[in-house]
Amino acid sequence: MVISFSASCRSYGTCPHGGKRRARVGNQGKTLYEHLMGKRLIRDLFNSKGVLLIAAATVLDAGHADILEDNGMILTVRDVEEVGHDGRMSVVLLNRNLDEAIAVVKGLFDHIRITRQIPLAEIRTRVIPVIRQSAERLHLFQLFTMLQVKHDYIYRHSVAVGAVSMLLGKWLRLSEAELLQLTTAAVLHDIGKTQIPLELLNKPERLSDDEFDTMKRHTLIGFEMIRKTVGTTQRQASVALQHHERIDGSGYPFGLRDDKIDLFSRIVAVADVFHAMTSKTVYRDPSPMYEVLKQLESGAYGMFDPVVVTLLIQKFMQALIGYEVMLTDGTRAKIVLIHPHHQTRPLVQAGDRFIDLSKEYSVHIERVFPSDDGEQAR
Structure with missing residues (x-):
């Protein structure tokens, strides 16, 4: 705006x-x-x-x-x-910038739905800089909270997958040129859905086999659309094609395995699932955080790249040290320590009592409470 x-x-x-x-x-x-x-x-x-x-x-x-x-x-x-004592941008401003970038993506996707033409320059100048700024300046959990779906799932999801993919790329020490390529590809990973009927995208009930076959075509359509766009690379087009492939060969459209799936596609696959599972959509409610982390962790040794998944879980859990959480038994506690070999089951403190979730398997983290340190980005 x-x-x-x-x-x-x-x-x-x-x-x-x-x-x-x-x-x-x-x-x-x-x-x-x-x-x-x-x-x-x-x-x-x-x-x-x-x-x-x-x-x-x-x-x-x-x-x-x-x-x-x-x-x-x-x-x-x-x-x-007001400017904070160290002059950093506030969470309020960064949140507004993200919302404006999502509105830009909606407008661009509506344009693409009609023209089948991708305005790459606008994405690079109006969307990617906001994603970079937010990923660099926001605390990881703040970014995660802002990008949880409020409305317009498809458009917010595209920005969220771009942000999570950029962070993963930075943690994997990709070059600046690779980060730009990756983030752009991540924003465009679902671009093929602009050519899928809206009634199918917004259907709350389970898709029939024929409808799911139609939905799966978005990978092929997106590949062709990106490949034909001046200024894109074959690698970026491959992300649209491969982000539903799985390491164990169970994905689509071709059932590729292991390193036959490009690293960019393996990164975006994890970011895609992570945001989708934690978001409310027309067809499902968001899963509790512990369930998402557990499923990703189990998928790290089958469906997803274990290096990428382990890195996401490690960074996410480390970012939650000091945050208050609600356990599945109703206990409110604070995360005080992350176990290196049981990262999704930290040591928490409830009053004077310490609970080691790596040993207390009957309870899990159900909810993370926002930080009380207010408006300032970290």
Whole structure:
């Protein structure tokens, strides 16, 4: 979402955005915007011609007050936020950026549904930077919480799989060029679904065999669409084709095994399942976190790349140290230690009592409570 204003610059001098600027008259501008100085803008500001004047996340100073005055812009406290003690972007701003990126993906997918043309440049400039920014600046569990589906599952899922895949790629020490390729491929992994009937995508009941065969075609369709898009690679197209393949040969469309499945596809397969299982969709409720982790862990020695799955579980569980959780027996506790050989079953503390879930197999983690440290990204 952007803010656009109709006022234009006026005489004398040159504005930073290419227009003419009038001479300063007293301290009127400074006084008008004084209450905004030192606060951070929460969204991009554009003029009536669509030229970016001040970017989101900018901390406003006197120079920005000049730009606001020159363009006749009136901002309120709802357009800015306080800056934390270390100047980091807030969770509120990052969440808004993610929601805006998801809205962009929805618009692009609607366009692709009609034209079958992928606007790759828009994805690279309007979606990928937001994913990178969020993955770099948000605590892992905060990112996970923000990307759980609220609505528009297909579009939020595409962004979520992009974010989780980027993190996995970074943890696997892929190069910057490979990370860009991987993240773009992950966002586009389900692009073939734009050519599947909406009534099938949104059907709450179990699909018939014929309907499932139709649904599986999205892998082949997506492969062809990406392959024909200027600026993409064969490897990116292969992610759309292979993200439902499984290491044990049980996947589709070709039943590939082991290293016949590209590493990018193995990464996206894990990210895809992880987000899908923890999200509410038209056909299923989200699974409890412990169930998702347990299933991924068991799949690490059959369906999924064990290196990728182990890395995701390790990073996710380490990120939860200090978080409060609800156990399946109703006990509220705090995670204090992750066992290296039983990572999904940590040591937790409930009051003065310590519970070692690696030994107490009758209970599991059912729910993780959000952190109380508020708005600041970590």
